[in-house]
Amino acid sequence: MTIQQNTDRIQTTHIGSLPRPHKLLDILKKKYSGEKIDEAEFDKILSQSVKDSVKKQKDSGIDIVTDGEFSKPGFFTYIQERLEGFEARTGQKMVLFQKEVEAFPEYYQEYFKQAMMGGTIVPITPVVCVGPVKYRGEKAVQRDIANVKAAAKAAGIPDHHVFLPATAPSGVGVNEYYKSDEEYFHALAAELGKEYKAIVDAGIILQVDDPFLPDIFVEPGLDETQMKRRAQIYVEAVNTALKGIPREKVRFHTCYGINEGPRLYEATLAEIIGYVLSVNAGSVSFEAANPRHEHEYHLFENVKVPKDLVLCPGVVTHASNIVEHPELIAERLLRFAKLVGRENVMAGADCGFSSQALYRTEVHDSVVWEKFKAMREGADIATKKLWN
Template sequence: MKRSTERILTTHAGRLPSPDNIAEIMQARANGDQARFDRLMQAGVANLVRKQMELRNDIHSDGEFWKARDALYYNSRVTGVELRPLKPGEGASILVHQQERHMPEFREFYAIYDQLGNIPRPGVVNPPATHRAVITGPMRYKGQDAIKHELEVVKAGIAEAGGQVEDFFFPVLGPGWLGHFLFNEYYPTEEEYVYAMAMMFQGEYEAVVEAGFILQIDDPGLADKFGMFYPPITVEAFRKHAELRIEATNWALRNIPEDRIRYHTCWGSWHTPHTTDIPFKYIVDLLLKVKAQAYSVEAADVRHELDYLVWQDVKFPDGKIYIPGVIAHKTTTIEPPELVAHRIVRYANIMGRESVIAGTDCGYGNRVYPDIAWAKMRAMAEGAAMASRQLWPRSS
């Protein structure tokens, strides 16, 4: 895994703005036209690789635009999962249980938010969900051929753009995050349910590493799920909830070397008040229990700008890599490079310059308009160069 040995490297959380022809790409998949989908996917990956290089990003992803990453996507890869109509009071995900929804001061905000979605656009209304994904039988992974084929298409796109696989990471969901929208109606215990999801992912995790990529575990649930319990639960109860999911994740990673794994968590990507975010100090020790060499953590959002102070009291392990978010994804404001550099240097002064890689709070996807996302990544590269000149004054 790359480190910042001569300058501060840059990366991001994985999901990038979708290509302009994303509707055509997804229609090809929906129509079962695999050859057309592969051609469009490869071209899209190649274009995003070129874009990342143009923006002076160092450690890339394929952009993830082709992944639905929803229940339908995983329903095709595992037995025992089906869609059923929503019952009264249910939602398609646990987001319907956000504690803020029950706060009188935010009631009017959420009424509008639910209509417009995460990126308010005049005249666009989100249709309400009608179904949820549920586990109704034993979960058995059947996606071995699918993930291997996808990885080959991604590698072809990287090669088309002149990239090298060793410069790339490939994100896959963690069991804790999948549980946000895959509901258990079969397993008798919480532990069996969580480990069933972990067993499902084990094959994908190992396939990613075998293909030569760094594996990124996407697990916002470590941080974001605390605010989704209603009635609210205690920090102690939440920590037990999170520990089970970390144990299951580590079990699924048991055959993969630690230096091939990076782990991402954040407090969610919805553009809402976030007043119920769990403080970082209550989960930092759990974060370090995850089997990974690098940890990508939201740190630029105003609710978590001061989280670097936690590391003044908690020793960051030797040999590990920290990827603090230095540009936010919940605002369209473009961070000045000077601020980005300041954020990087704060972490480098605590952890050591070689232990820090600049990153984003989370993936962009469709949450941030493309031109805004690219401008933010450009600011990150400029800020990383400024920080490098401060941290390596003789060689920069």
Template sequence: MQRSEHRILTTHTGSLPRPPELTRLYARRARGEAVDAAAVAAAGQAALHRIVPSQLEAGLDVINNGEQQRDSFALYLRHRLTGFGGESQRTTFADIEAYPEFQAGFAQQSAEKEFVSNTAFLPAAVAPVTYADPGVIEAECEDFAAALAPAAGRYAEAFLTAPSPGIVAAIVQNRHYDTEDAYFAALGAALAVEYRAIVAHGFLLQLDCPDLALERHCSYRDRPLADFLDFVERVVATINTAIAGLPRDRVRLHVCWGNYEAPHDHDVPLEEILPILLRAEVGGLVLPFANPRHAHEVGCLARMPLAADQLLVAGVIDTLTNFVEHPEVVAERIIRAAEVLGDPRRVLAGTDCGFDTSAGRGRVAPDVVWAKLRSLAEGARLASARLFPG
């Protein structure tokens, strides 16, 4: 994982807007409609080859495939893992349910869009969970490498994402294993196939772990904090087992409180979970510090610092509003993170979360997404001039 040795490097958190036709195909397939697999594959390939140069044109340094060949940051696994079937029921987020008027408007907005739902049509684990065909992730890595080839020398690093065992367990509920820990272990072993393939192909691995914060106001909304922290500990232990032997500096871990615009006043504070997050054997954390609920929590890293070899990807762009952050605001956020860590070389500038974590669910218009990313790059240039004088 490259440091910001001479200037602040820029990146993002994974998903980028998918073309409307690709979104429609994914949404139809998720609803159980018959969709031509070849058409989905062709549309995903075309989108991939557009998304790589778009990131470079926006000024990003550490780029990915935009998750174009997946319909969701986590639910794409229903097409790759065995043992899924039946139906799961996702618990309502506490902050949405606490505001009935907001909840009604939120539901209406969702009903008006074509998207892949992260709360409906969810499978359950009804049989042993394994990774069905390692050739699938191998092909995804090879496709990405091919899309990157024309851009050789124009980017610093490339990454691919894969979800935490905990978020998969929260969405795809256990109907098969005797204990939750046994389910975690099975998911960890299955997901390790993707984790290891991504690193073996020379890409950074980003672990997407919203569960490590989000599930406090979802699955654990009516349970004591101690129960949730125990969940976080067990998931981090499962992750460490799954990535054992991978170089720390090839893995970064993303945590957030859910990529949806809502009150978020039921979120667990970062200070409660950070001591456990720091046990993850990873080279860096990707944390959201642009949104109004958690921006101040960058200060937690002064009291509970990262390990000396770890980097911070600081979220300095909000992925849930169509405000285009002024580059000076971006620069101020980057500089604040560098001051807290005490070394600007250990800071990269990124986004709070993905822009389209389930196809069609993105809140930000695609053209505004690219304006935001250009502002990220410009803000990083301003911050670099102040953090690396001369």
């Protein structure tokens, strides 16, 4: 058995980001708007927020916990803080689910005013690679490690039930410096690997986040050959960054989007599963509670999964305030357990609940915790049936 496999019950987890407390949001907003703040006070608020969140995760039935990504106000800010060679560029066009937006312009015009760009405490500004990539996040990642380990210890959670998310090479800006995609992504991999190793060396699990992999298969202007080659480059870069790290210490996550919407223009699991399964990870997580994708569990009737690989399908969704019924959650888990074995199924969420630092998140703070409680109840129902 590996450390991520189940022994006597279905384990529960989530994908990482959680709604941040307002006290933390307030000081993050000051810090990233250029106001002078007391760094000692910021560290104290951050540390306490992580501690409170980890306890709440445990009390809600989450087995494998994290820091809520509380130190990262937003994806692009995180990149700029931890990697040299990038600049924020306000004039750079940023395409978010382009086909979807073009198909439903009225819906998304209203949506963007209220959510995502309309509500972030730090503006979402694309980053561009303009020089050699170099990792400089040593201090930041050690702070994250210290905060989550201290919080876990206070809650009575062992280190091997703690994870920290880090971005995949595919999620890091637009290249204007390197001669080719291969050169760019492998340069990123070499530097991001330093953060990956720091997390694993601390005795906790690394989660590699790659929401951009599925986007390849709905990107306008790419033919099938180009799509497959780019996906291959993404996976090669991830595995380069993971070189020397035991696969059982790694989780790999991918998803289709962070928003509530029609979601008609998304890749199928069939298009990406081969690439997902080729990542050197001990578990893989993907959207399965999303009603556009729930039926795709049938794919595993024919796809061969490595014997000790843990599947972590989303059994609650991050894009709806409806709390899933525990019986439905149990059904979802049982479907996968029947196909890959009870040891190899972990209950998770489709994606994170606050990928950007927002005062008003897609799913209300109070609802997130009810979803986690329902997930624990559903996992318990499935456990009784699987372990009798």
